[in-house]
Amino acid sequence: AQSVSQHNHHVILSEAASLELGCNYSYGGTVNLFWYVQYPGQHLQLLLKYFSGDPLVKGIKGFEAEFIKSKFSFNLRKPSVQWSDTAEYFCAVFYGNNRLAFGKGNQVVVIP
């Protein structure tokens, strides 16, 4: 089975700080990779995705992620966070038949 690892489950930082969330996956073949975000009280939303091409992917709200094949990683970054970025972030890997394997999530709290 595919596995997705996210480290540092709880992250607390101040506004304007930079954010980086790590994601590593186990699947060795061609992958489609996703980051989802869940704001408090809201449903899961797609933040960004990688299928092929430029390994640096830009998503909504200033987020970006870099696919490094040799490291089986797809880390999420934002140079300067805002209070509104407080949310839970999930990394996911597509492994066939539209099924996604999810990491355990990172709970990010941004202090004003």
Added chain:
Amino acid sequence: SAVISQKPSRDICQRGTSLTIQCQVDSQVTMMFWYRQQPGQSLTLIATANQGSEATYESGFVIDKFPISRPNLTFSTLTVSNMSPEDSSIYLCSVPGAAGELFFGEGSRLTVL
């Protein structure tokens, strides 16, 4: 993107009872997926609901515990049967997008006493 509505949004149930969660999509989709999000855990796929055939269950999930209906291409139900406190979780309906991503409903938060 698809608009997915789930009912109920939350419920508190007694041990031993069953609850049926409904999922309505605003467009026709071939596959619908049911996920579970337990407290502090990642999302886990329960089953794939296909219209016109039995649902396909993932390892660790069985039809007797989580019966699923898929009467048409826009609707599905998931029943959590004979509930125990371990079934307390958020249950999510999702559908695939054209680019391989998944779209999710708002989830149904279930608490079993």
